[in-house]
Structures are given as structure tokens and as C-alpha cells.
Amino acid sequence: MSVRSTVRALPTLFRVGFAEMVAYRAEMLVWVLATTMPLIMLALWSAVAHDAPVGRFDQQDFVAYFLATFIVRQLTGAWVAWQLSFEVRTGTLAMRLLRPVHPMVSYAVENLAAIPLRLVVALPVAVIALLLTGSSRLPHDPLLWVIFLVSLLGGWVITFLANAVIGTLALWTGSSVKVMDVWLALFMVFSGYLIPVELFPPVIRGVIEVLPFRYQIGFPVELLTRGLDRAAALRLLLAQWVWVGLFLLGFRIIWRRGLQRFAAYGG
């Protein structure tokens, strides 16, 4: 699998992935509707901030924060853990292994192919957010916008690789959906998805700084809504990409060892 042949295959893989998304658009819509949790949390936090602001957050800030959370979640989605777990159990992973492209590349492109359709949902939400809360919270420094785009990519890569690592565990246990459930529960609480990281007591905030979850969602959202300065943004970006590196390393080790155990049942 040379790099060149992989790169040449990318546009086709993307087209196939996109066609699949269009074919199952109803299913996609259900998925999007199922990620409305930020809107519920928005209602809750608005009620909390009804009489007086919470920390630096007034009701408007919560609107901006949670709508941004919804958008970032749409654009950083990955679900390889379930795919891998399923394909290991049914043995269809063998088909992917036979192709001259690394399975992770094909999974990654399939997951990314959902983004154009998800943008269709995310863009109107972005417009609504801007109309409701104005543009004063958005960063004015172009460098911060560059950092935001890089952080969005980093957030997606961490989500994807965490999925891939947990999905690969299925090679040992047969199914790793339960492990993914535990990961998701931690993600919900510590990523800033339900609670802005700033609102945690300082001790817990310190723990969250070193966990990977915040770099999946909270960090890009904070870049958009919190007015971080360059130094703080770059420091968090560095931490994010350290996690990208760690997950990449972890994945390589676990994938190599796991594949030796793979015995395509019934494939």
C-alpha cells in the first residue's frame, strides 16, 4: 500500500462514502436529531442564568456556547468503534483487509464523507446563532481562526482514533460496544458537551485539562465563544496535538497486535 496509490484512491472512496450518506439520508437525519442534547442543556443553563449570570456566562453566552457545541459535534463525528465492532463480529473486516488501502483510511474517508450533509444542518444553526447572539464573541484575530480550523481537525482526529482504538479491542473481546459506552459517558461529562469546562470547580478543571475529552469538543467551542488570547489558544492546541500523537501511537500498537488474532468468522 504505497502512499501514492492511497492518495489516488481517496477521491473515489470519498464519492462512495458520500453516495452512501445520500442513500441513507433518513438515517443520517435521525442521527443528527439524536444529538440535540446541547439544546436541552441550553434550556437548562438558561434557566440557571435566568436571574443572574453564572461565572462569566449570561443567557446569551449560553446560547452562543451550546449552539457552537452542536455545530462542532456535527463536524467532528466518527463512529468507527461501532463499525469495527460489527465488522469483526460478522467477519466482513476481511474484505477491507484485502483491499490495497489501509482499513483506517477507508473508515476515515467514509466518516468524513458525512460532513457535507451534516453541514447542511450545521450552517443554518450557525446563522441562527449569529442572529441571536451577534458576532461580538467571535475571535477577531485571523490567527485564532486558523487555530480554530486546526483544532476542529484535531478534535475530529482524536474522536476518530479513540473510536478506532476501542473498536480494535473487539479483536480480543468480540464486541467493544460496552467499552465505547463507558468512553461516551466520560466524554459527555468532561468534554464541555453538557457543562462548559469553566463552570467546574478548579480541582476538576485541572483534571479535565489533562484528559483528552475537552480537546474533542470544548476547545474548538471555547475558541469560538470565549475570546481566548493567542498564548492560551496555542498552549491548548499543543496539548490537543500531543493527544493526537498519543492516540496514533496507541492505535498502531494495538492494531498490529490485534490483527494477528483476527480470524474472520464466517467472512
Add this chain to the structure above:
Amino acid sequence: MSAIGRYWRLFEVQVRSSVLLGLQYRADFILDGVVSLFWTLTALVPLFTVFHLRQTVAGWTFEEALLVTGWFTLLEAILEGAINPSLTAVVDHIRKGTLDFVLLKPADAQFLVSTARFEPWRSTNVVTALVLWTLAFVRMGRPPSLPGSVAAVLLLVTATALLYSLWILTVSAAFYVVKIDNLTNLFNSIFDAARWPVQVFRGLMRWVFTFIIPLALMTTFPAEAMLGRLPLTALAWSVVGAGVFGWLSRRVWLSSIAHYTSASS
């Protein structure tokens, strides 16, 4: 033999076969229990954070809101143990076209699919709910109101009926849009709003959660009943509401199976 007697026996047979099936996967029981306990505990974090910052939210104190969470946890346990397993199986039947075999049997199809699978060992959260209620009342330093508790038991029945009706309505959608195996996901994510007292939501959202997707009737009302502050009219409306939803879901189910075109043939 009367129709009720016949369905009761059928019910017993279905439960027995679920239990036998479940006993084959004993290790899953412990794992499921641990995972769902973990979910419940992490789901409490927002509650703690919110009340760490504020004494009351939308007129609810921490202890009172804990009662609502307790009701949510209990209903979630019922959903996981008695409703989800059967109805996920229906969606599967519809996609594969194997619903034919159910429809051919000489008994009501809705009854058959709804009782097809019980997984009571998934209901470890019933215990968590009891712990949360006890904790709330111990912290409040008073017992639950007695007439209120009687009302709460009645509301448990209506809430379960509502939950079941909503599930039937969701599953009916699977007849029209075939590849929806993530309906459970959608349902759970909407149901998640029931974790909070309905007063938290404002305007349109509160209206929707009271009348269209009656989450308020399932968790907020029973908690208010336990506190002894649910008006009798609200109790009466809950019973009426559950009846209306039950009837509506039955109509929709009947018209949906009329649409069913077996995928296999």
C-alpha cells in the same frame, strides 16, 4: 377459555422464554449492570454542578430535583428491561421481513411483539432510583406525603403506559422509513430531557414536553406528587393523557401494519 386468560398464559410463555434466553448470557448481566450504573452516576454530574452554583433552579431545590432524577432513573430501568428489548426486535423484523411470522400467528400482533423479550436483569437502575429517593427525603428531613405517594404509584402506571405508547409511535415510523436501526438512539436522546423538572424549559419547549411528548407527566408530576404538591386536576389529566396516547398509538400501529409490505417476498 376467556380472551384475557388466553393472553395471560401467552404472556407467561413469552416471559419464560425470555428468561431462558437471558440465562445463556449471564456474564452480560454483570457487565450491563456495571455500565448502566456508571452512566447513571456520570449523568448526575450536571445536577451536582448546577446546584453547586445555585440554591434553586426554576423553583426546584437540589433535593426536589433529585426526586425527578430518581423517577427518570426508574423509568429508564423499565425502558431498558421491558420495553426496549422487544421493540428493537420489531424494527429488526420489519427490516428483514420476518414480521410475517408474527403477523401470521393467531394472536394480536402488537401484544406479541411487545411481550417478545424481557430483560429484567438490565433493570439494576430500579435500585439506584430507590437510593436517590431515599437520599432526597433524608436530606429534606421529612417523609414523602402519604396521599401523594398513593398518587405517585398511580402515576407510575400512567408513566409506563405513556412511555410504551411513545415507543409504539416511534416504532411505527420504521414501517415507512426502513433502515432506521438507530431509532432507540433518537428516542433515548429525547427522553433524556425528562431528567430535569419541566419548569426548566420555557415557552414552546415546555409546551411540547407537556402535551406533544409528555415527558412532564412521566417524571415531574410524580416527583411533585411525592412532595404533596401536585394538584388533583393534574393527576386527572395524567390519567386522561395516558389513555389518549394509548389509544392514539394503537390507531397508528394498526394503520402502520396495514402498510407493511414484507421485505423478503
